[in-house]
Structures are given as C-alpha cells and as structure tokens.
Amino acid sequence: MTNVKIRNLVKKYGDVYALNKIDLDIKDGELFILLGPSGCGKSTTLFSIAGLIKPEEGEIWFGDKLVTSADKKYCKRPQERNIAMVFQDYAIYPHMTVFKNIAFPLQVQNKSKEEIKKKVIETAKSLEIEELLERKPKQLSGGQRQRVALARAIVREPNVFLMDEPLSNLDAKLRVFARAELKRLHKKLGITTIYVTHDQIEAMSMGNTIAILNEGKLEQVDTPNKIYDFPKNIFVARFIGSPPMNMLEGDLKKENGKMYLNLGFMDYLLPNNLLKLNDKNLKELILGIRPEDVLISTEQLNNSVKATIDIIEPMGREFEIHLVLDGKLIICVTRKIENLKIGNELYLTFNDKKIHLFDKETKENIYYLFKQ
Ligand SMILES: Nc1ncnc2c1ncn2[C@@H]1O[C@H](COP(=O)(O)OP(=O)(O)OP(=O)(O)O)[C@@H](O)[C@H]1O
Numbered sequence: 001m002t003n004v005k006i007r008n009l010v011k012k013y014g015d016v017y018a019l020n021k022i023d024l025d026i027k028d029g030e031l032f033i034l035l036g037p038s039g040c041g042k043s044t045t046l047f048s049i050a051g052l053i054k055p056e057e058g059e060i061w062f063g064d065k066l067v068t069s070a071d072k073k074y075c076k077r078p079q080e081r082n083i084a085m086v087f088q089d090y091a092i093y094p095h096m097t098v099f100k101n102i103a104f105p106l107q108v109q110n111k112s113k114e115e116i117k118k119k120v121i122e123t124a125k126s127l128e129i130e131e132l133l134e135r136k137p138k139q140l141s142g143g144q145r146q147r148v149a150l151a152r153a154i155v156r157e158p159n160v161f162l163m164d165e166p167l168s169n170l171d172a173k174l175r176v177f178a179r180a181e182l183k184r185l186h187k188k189l190g191i192t193t194i195y196v197t198h199d200q201i202e203a204m205s206m207g208n209t210i211a212i213l214n215e216g217k218l219e220q221v222d223t224p225n226k227i228y229d230f231p232k233n234i235f236v237a238r239f240i241g242s243p244p245m246n247m248l249e250g251d252l253k254k255e256n257g258k259m260y261l262n263l264g265f266m267d268y269l270l271p272n273n274l275l276k277l278n279d280k281n282l283k284e285l286i287l288g289i290r291p292e293d294v295l296i297s298t299e300q301l302n303n304s305v306k307a308t309i310d311i312i313e314p315m316g317r318e319f320e321i322h323l324v325l326d327g328k329l330i331i332c333v334t335r336k337i338e339n340l341k342i343g344n345e346l347y348l349t350f351n352d353k354k355i356h357l358f359d360k361e362t363k364e365n366i367y368y369l370f371k372q
C-alpha cells in the first residue's frame with residue numbers, strides 16, 4: 001500500500017497538451033476516480049503513473065520514493081513499480097485457461113505450486129469465476145473475461161491498482177453489480193486504487209475522491225457530494241448531473257438595497273448574503289439551477305414566473321418536464337405531475353438555497369465562496 005503524489009505533470013503530443021500541469025494527491029488505500037470526457041487525459045495520467053509514459057515535466061512519487069522525474073530524466077520501469085493494471089482493452093492470454101491466466105503473475109514471482117493454487121481459487125471465488133477456471137478465454141462472455149483480467153491483477157497484491165474503464169465491456173446490469181463488487185473488494189483489500197471512467201454515475205457511486213479533467217487540465221478534485229453541490233465552474237456543473245444544470249444568463253442589478261439578477265423574463269431576487277457581490281465589479285452572471293431545484297406550482301409564488309410545458313418525459317421514478325419561457329428552455333425534475341399536460345402554463349421558481357452563480361467571463365462559480 002502506498003500514497004501517490006503527482007506534481008506539475010506535463011505531457012505533450014506535438015502541440016497538444018495531453019496533460020497540462022497536473023497536481024494530484026492520492027491517499028494511501030483510497031479509491032480515487034479520474035473522470036472526464038473522451039480525450040481529456042485520463043489514460044495518459046494513468047500510463048504516466050504506471051511508468052509507460054515519460055512526461056516532459058513533473059514528478060511522480062509513490063510514498064517517499066520518486067518514481068518519475070522529468071528533470072532528473074528518471075523513470076522507474078513499470079515492472080519495478082509493483083502496480084497492477086486493468087486496462088480498457090485488457091489482454092488475457094487466449095491460449096491459457098482461466099486458471100493459468102490468473103496464476104501467471106504468481107509464477108513469474110516464483111511462488112510455490114500450493115500457494116499459487118490457493119491464491120487463484122480464493123481470488124476466483126471472490127469474483128465468482130471459480131466455475132470457469134478450466135475454460136479458455138474464447139469460451140467466456142465479455143464480462144467474465146473482464147473479471148479474469150481483474151483477478152489476474154488482484155492476485156499480485158500490488159501497491160497500487162490502476163484501472164482504466166475496467167467495466168466498459170459489461171452490459172448495464174452486470175456493470176452495476178461489478179461496480180459494487182469492485183467497491184467491496186477495494187474495502188477488503190484496502191489497496192490504493194486509481195480508477196478511470198468517463199461515466200459520471202460510476203464516478204459518483206464508487207469514489208472517495210473524484211478528480212475531473214478537461215483538455216489536460218484539472219477542473220476540480222473533491223468528494224462526490226462536494227462536486228455535485230459546489231461545482232467550481234461551469235464545466236464541472238454541466239458535466240456532473242443528468243439532466244444537466246440549467247444555465248440562465250443575467251445582469252446584476254441593485255435596487256432598494258436588494259440584489260437582483262435580470263434574467264430578461266424576470267428580475268430574480270438574490271439571497272441577502274450576496275449583497276457583497278456588488279463590491280466585486282461583476283455585471284454579467286450565469287445563474288445555475290439543477291433540474292430538481294426548479295420548483296413548479298399552479299399558483300403564483302414569490303419570485304416565480306410563468307412558463308409553458310413543452311415536453312413531459314416519464315423517467316420511471318420521476319418526470320422530466322421541459323418548460324419554455326421567453327424562448328428559453330428550463331428543465332425540471334419532479335415526482336408529481338398530477339393534472340399537468342403539454343401546453344399548460346404554470347409557475348416556476350428556484351430553490352434559492354440551491355442556486356449557483358457563475359461569472360460569465362471566467363466561468364468560475366462565485367457563489368461557491370459564499371457558501372463554503
Ligand atoms: N500516442 C499519442 N499520440 C498523439 N496524441 C495522443 C497519443 N495518445 C494520446 N494522445 C492525445 O492526448 C489526449 C489525451 O488522451 P487520453 O488517451 O489520455 O484520453 P482519455 O481521457 O483516456 O480519453 P478516452 O476516454 O477516450 O479513453 C487526446 O487528445 C489524445 O488524442
């Protein structure tokens with residue numbers, strides 16, 4: 001077990017920054033998630049930690065041991081790092097049985113036959129593949145093959161686990177199951193695990209800490225709840241949550257000692273503690289509100305505005321309602337839609353404890369500072 005520290009990591013491909021000054025602190029025994037859209041640098045980060053990529057700048061530490069240093073032109077070889085990897089396109093040996101596949105890393109370590117057998121069976125049991133030990137990979141489903149790859153990584157008892165979308169080949173139902181299984185396994189083994197995904201739900205449900213990457217840069221590193229409730233900027237706010245946060249542009253306005261945001265269709269009264277905003281020389285803001293914090297009513301309320309129902313989508317447990325006002329679309333998620341129909345008019349208001357305010361220019365969440 002070990003903690004991993006990354007400092008100022010830079011990796012370029014031609015003119016493209018795959019990683020642009022990344023700093024990360026991954027605690028000993030943590031399940032740490034790297035999340036972001038395709039091409040944001042997740043695999044590059046993982047390959048750098050594994051020692052498969054040499055960065056142009058920066059350092060990587062495993063505990064108090066320096067394993068990568070661009071300055072010192074030092075990059076410890078992957079096989080000397082005691083890491084285990086499960087990658088997007090995991091490769092299990094097609095000519096070997098499942099047993100031999102899982103046993104392989106232990107044979108390389110010259111473990112005794114009895115020890116190998118014990119370990120393989122124990123691991124296969126924990127992943128529920130012990131019935132498959134004599135089969136060859138081509139006789140397995142995609143999900144089973146993925147679990148063999150996991151088992152082969154686990155038997156090594158590495159210092160650090162690196163997983164790059166290890167569940168991407170599983171169907172939706174098996175994925176939920178495998179996710180829970182991985183979490184349980186992590187708890188049991190307590191091995192520092194760095195887990196890459198582009199699936200926000202997977203990230204939110206699995207991780208202790210999530211790092212969100214975008215175009216090679218870190219946008220936010222926080223717990224799942226903090227990322228959801230206090231997104232640092234518009235990118236994070238829109239990336240996490242489905243349907244995404246509504247974003248409404250407006251101008252800041254002070255009147256009779258109160259602050260409003262002129263949204264065009266209404267002057268939205270801002271909470272009192274935001275009066276300080278005036279000192280910040282801000283003008284154009286973006287109000288963010290999650291669909292579940294858009295409240296609807298058939299009666300007019302304080303700070304409410306009339307909107308028309310455009311679409312009602314049943315989502316199972318809830319309904320997604322698309323509302324239109326002043327040519328703008330606002331999505332609301334609610335559990336009750338009694339007597340509501342497309343074309344109806346109703347009043348909507350925002351739960352003002354849940355609003356977010358972003359500076360239009362910097363895209364940063366300015367309200368974040370007030371709430372913390
Ligand atoms: N060998 C390479 N040569 C040139 N560019 C590369 C190379 N590998 C990665 N890149 C570029 O670096 C950036 C980051 O790639 P990376 O593979 O880390 O993305 P990712 O976040 O893992 O994406 P995905 O979710 O699609 O796997 C991308 O713009 C990619 O095109």
Ligand SMILES: [Mg+2]
Pocket residue numbers: 042043044088164
């Ligand atoms: Mg990748």
